[in-house]
Amino acid sequence: MKKMVKLMAMAAAVFTLTACGGSGNEAQEAPNEASTPENVSVEENAEAPSGEETEAATEENKETVDLNVAYMPNYASLWHLVTAVDKGFFEEEGLNVTLTEFADGPSEIAAMEGGSVDIAYIGHGAHKLAIEGNANIIVPSSVHNTDKITVLPDSGIEKIEDIKGKKIAYTAGSSSETALTSALSKAGLTMEDIDPYEMDATNMVAAMMSGSVDACTAWNPYDSQILENVEGSKQIEFATDSVNLSSFIALPKYVEENRDIVLRFSRAIYKAMEFSSKEENWDYAVGLYAKQTAKDKEASMVETSDATWFSAEDVKTGIEDGTMKEYYEKQQKMFIDSGDVAEERPVEEYVEFDLMKEALE
Helix, strand or coil, rough: CCCHHHHHHHHHHHHHHHHHCCCCHHHHCCCCCCCCCCCCCCHHHHCCCCCHHHHHHHHHCCCCCCEEEEECHHHHHCCCCHHHHHCHHHHHHEEEEEEEEECHHHHHHHHHHHHHCCCCEEEECCHHHHCCCCCCEEEEHHHEEEEEECCCCCCCCCHHHHHHHHEEECCCCCHHHHHHEEEEEEECCCHHCCEEEEEHHHHHHHHHHHCCEEEEECCCCCCCCCCHHHHCCCEEEEEECCCEEEEECCCCHHHHHHHHHHHHHHHHHHHHHHHHHCHHHHHHHHEEEEHHHHCCHHHHHHHHHHEEEEEEHHHHHHHHHHHHHHHHHHHHHHHHHHHCCCCCCHHHHHCCHHHHHHHHH
């Protein structure tokens, strides 16, 4: 009975406050004097969460996003991706990543335009599509300073100048085409001086194995397949004046509409790059790569010499001192000089330097 009387009295007090002009919300926000220490507000009495607790809460509330990422079956494409998966870096960023294999960069970009891929790794050749506005570069991956052409033992090709008049296979719009262009330039030749055969990478391997062509400009794993299956075949390596870059890309519209997702992907990749770019960790990265592509690990180790693998610190320093911008400017100039790109375009329009810096913070 005493409890009932007390409750009725409290109800009457609330009614009186409301009738005197106080709103219902103001009555609910009034501090309870019986439970709050004198001269201490509710806010002062509550313990503020630490920075770590706030970050943890943000991580817990981060929505998990499904992300489709395209790759090619070579070490250059997978060394960071498989590391990020295995070490849980994508999971830390709330990303559920599905990896899908493609034969070349143009096919990946077509898949992105079709909506089946969100982010893709591309080699040097497909960068001309980024220059032309088809994609934006979100993460630099590696740089190659040499190129090579694979030749058959009875081709008569002993040095790069010997490719004149030979049947040479290449894949249009990819690193294969840019390697052939570089080889011709190095030899002082043009496409009219050779017998070019345009085909996809799989058919290129078959053409070399059957002897239908004399040489080809392939990339791993396709050139390795030729060397393994055609006795006496070899590679002629040549230095180039260009910068052979590989990068991760996304459609401009996707970057604009999904900046947070792109940042989360970038952070995970940079963590993986910082680890697997170190030579002492190559064995680990190659093991994951070999498992992903069902290859022999020891045979795959040779691919670690294909490029200079950027660390996160390399990218950060390169952006700060202008090296990264110079790389992409030099790459663009090469495409313009070869006639593959019609006109010059500021690299800042398709290379997401601001996004890179934000992810690297």
